[in-house]
Amino acid sequence: MPKVLISDKMDPRAAQIFRERGVEVDEKPGLSKEELVAIVGGYDGLAIRSATKIGRDVLNAANNLKVVGRAGIGVDNVDIPAASAKGVVVMNTPFGNSITTAEHAIALMFALARQLPEADASTQAGKWEKNRFMGVELTNKTLGLIGAGNIGSIVADRAIGLKMKVIAFDPFLSAERARELGVEKVALDELLARADFITLHTPLTDQTRNILSAENLANTKKGVRIINCARGGLIDEAALKKGLESGHIGGAALDVFVEEPATASPLFGTPGFISTPHLGASTSEAQVNVAIQVAEQMSDFLLTGAVTNALNMPSVSAEEAPRLRPYMALAEKLGSLVGQLAHGGLSAISIEVEGAAAELNQKPITGAVLAGLMRVYSDTVNMVNAPFLAKERGLDVREVRHDREGDYHTLVRVSVATSEGERSVAGTLFGDYKPRLVELFGIKVEADLTGPMLYVVNEDAPGFIGRIGTALGDAGVNIGTFHLGRRAAGGEAVLLLSVDTPVPQATLDTVAKLPGVKRVKPLHFDR
Numbered sequence: 069m070p071k072v073l074i075s076d077k078m079d080p081r082a083a084q085i086f087r088e089r090g091v092e093v094d095e096k097p098g099l100s101k102e103e104l105v106a107i108v109g110g111y112d113g114l115a116i117r118s119a120t121k122i123g124r125d126v127l128n129a130a131n132n133l134k135v136v137g138r139a140g141i142g143v144d145n146v147d148i149p150a151a152s153a154k155g156v157v158v159m160n161t162p163f164g165n166s167i168t169t170a171e172h173a174i175a176l177m178f179a180l181a182r183q184l185p186e187a188d189a190s191t192q193a194g195k196w197e198k199n200r201f202m203g204v205e206l207t208n209k210t211l212g213l214i215g216a217g218n219i220g221s222i223v224a225d226r227a228i229g230l231k232m233k234v235i236a237f238d239p240f241l242s243a244e245r246a247r248e249l250g251v252e253k254v255a256l257d258e259l260l261a262r263a264d265f266i267t268l269h270t271p272l273t274d275q276t277r278n279i280l281s282a283e284n285l286a287n288t289k290k291g292v293r294i295i296n297c298a299r300g301g302l303i304d305e306a307a308l309k310k311g312l313e314s315g316h317i318g319g320a321a322l323d324v325f326v327e328e329p330a331t332a333s334p335l336f337g338t339p340g341f342i343s344t345p346h347l348g349a350s351t352s353e354a355q356v357n358v359a360i361q362v363a364e365q366m367s368d369f370l371l372t373g374a375v376t377n378a379l380n381m382p383s384v385s386a387e388e389a390p391r392l393r394p395y396m397a398l399a400e401k402l403g404s405l406v407g408q409l410a411h412g413g414l415s416a417i418s419i420e421v422e423g424a425a426a427e428l429n430q431k432p433i434t435g436a437v438l439a440g441l442m443r444v445y446s447d448t449v450n451m452v453n454a455p456f457l458a459k460e461r462g463l464d465v466r467e468v469r470h471d472r473e474g475d476y477h478t479l480v481r482v483s484v485a486t487s488e489g490e491r492s493v494a495g496t497l498f499g500d501y502k503p504r505l506v507e508l509f510g511i512k513v514e515a516d517l518t519g520p521m522l523y524v525v526n527e528d529a530p531g532f533i534g535r536i537g538t539a540l541g542d543a544g545v546n547i548g549t550f551h552l553g554r555r556a557a558g559g560e561a562v563l564l565l566s567v568d569t570p571v572p573q574a575t576l577d578t579v580a581k582l583p584g585v586k587r588v589k590p591l592h593f594d595r
């Protein structure tokens with residue numbers, strides 16, 4: 069009988085479902101890391117919320133572990149690459165607490181508008197400061213939504229019900245989906261300039277870290293009120309404090325902090341600041357939802373091998389898996405390449421297969437392309453939920469199977485429609501197992517997509533290779549591989565370099581200023 073440890077406080081229905089399904093279960097919330105490391109070797113599954121941290125130390129000791137189930141959305145407390153390397157499936161429950169978290173954001177917006185915590189404290193202290201607490205109405209105010217995924221969309225819906233005007237910044241929001249939600253899609257600068265309230269609903273990624281930086285906070289409308297129920301790290305906390313103290317920011321409500329538990333934040337006591345201890349998902353309804361869902365998913369996996377909402381494993385049957393695996397690696401890399409390079413909102417994507425690839429089940433290949441593409445924007449995307457999320461966001465997904473012989477024995481092509489026109493990349497498998505890029509935006513160029521890389525578009529002219537080699541060499545960046553392609557002699561050329569270490573920003577700026585360079589972009593791929 070498989071054995072699961074519930075290592076965070078979870079609704080009792082989770083343990084009940086495990087037992088009913090025939091899974092042995094221990095409930096030990098609040099273990100120290102040392103205590104967890106000492107006992108984790110005895111379990112096939114770990115059911116967690118956000119308190120248990122699953123890093124390399126825990127995984128090294130977890131010699132029987134097959135699955136980690138997160139009763140919630142964010143998985144930043146799990147080292148997913150390390151879990152994958154260990155062969156441990158990581159699952160989450162992507163929708164169970166969305167409504168609850170959206171409601172918390174709305175509650176904090178009201179609390180800011182009417183200074184409810186301060187007014188409550190003052191009244192209960194025996195003062196009757198009727199003149200001190202002058203609030204603002206939400207009606208007709210502009211709410212700026214940063215991130216319009218599951219939770220952001222629900223916040224938009226509720227805010228529209230409150231007669232607010234909702235504007236949204238989300239690179240993945242299509243015009244059609246924005247219309248459906250009744251929100252106006254805007255650029256970040258415009259959102260900062262127009263919003264009376266700003267609420268954040270993105271994951272914490274390289275793109276979103278400090279999205280409300282000191283500079284962006286300075287560009288907000290005077291008196292703006294800010295709510296963060298997503299992740300600490302999206303706002304520069306020191307700059308937020310300064311903005312509140314100067315009066316430029318009219319109020320801020322944080323449910324999440326850079327350091328959690330936040331027991332001594334410099335923000336505490338700042339005028340206009342209110343906080344909750346990461347309570348976004350804390351309602352009985354949400355906790356029942358995520359507890360039931362995580363227990364069902366984990367039991368199914370441990371007892372039957374069925375995979376739902378896994379972040380690091382595709383849903384593929386046992387027979388298909390060995391043939392599909394290299395294609396999924398190729399597809400994920402092509403999706404990631406397109407996601408990292410495409411400018412502007414994406415409205416449509418087409419995934420074409422030909423040769424040997426056309427003989428396979430195309431769904432997992434499509435799922436892998438979409439997961440690679442959307443993981444650039446959201447760390448909660450997986451191969452199972454990527455097609456669903458793409459549909460929900462209004463991304464038109466087309467699958468084409470060609471019955472023709474091309475230049476390669478097998479080929480996967482990914483084309484996206486962007487505001488700048490169609491962009492297409494293609495790849496093949498060398499030796500039936502090794503993913504290899506063969507075409508990039510209409511230019512023949514062969515490369516392995518792996519680790520840190522650099523993409524440069526330049527005018528094809530003598531001397532360029534020497535100059536870029538010198539620029540990288542001067543910065544101590546070692547080039548691993550060097551791949552060139554061009555449209556025609558003297559025309560546009562592309563250069564894809566794999567580098568041993570990511571290229572520093574100053575060197576990217578130097579490369580961007582080299583004669584003939586049109587675009588420079590650092591890329592990153594899983595190995």
Ligand SMILES: NC(=O)c1ccc[n+]([C@@H]2O[C@H](COP(=O)([O-])OP(=O)(O)OC[C@H]3O[C@@H](n4cnc5c(N)ncnc54)[C@H](O)[C@@H]3O)[C@@H](O)[C@H]2O)c1
Binds near residue numbers: 142239273444
């Ligand atoms: N406070 C809590 O207790 C609590 C509870 C649940 C979820 N969360 C957090 O809330 C956040 C949102 O969850 P969700 O379920 O809506 O996720 P989601 O993946 O459905 O939506 C995230 C959205 O952010 C967008 N996005 C990504 N990068 C962006 C960028 N650079 N700029 C603007 N938008 C960008 C994505 O396109 C997507 O639409 C996550 O960080 C999650 O961990 C917190």
Ligand SMILES: O=C(O)CC[C@@H](O)C(=O)O
Binds near residue numbers: 141
């Ligand atoms: O489990 C919690 O209380 C928080 C969950 C939340 O941060 C999430 O990402 O789902």
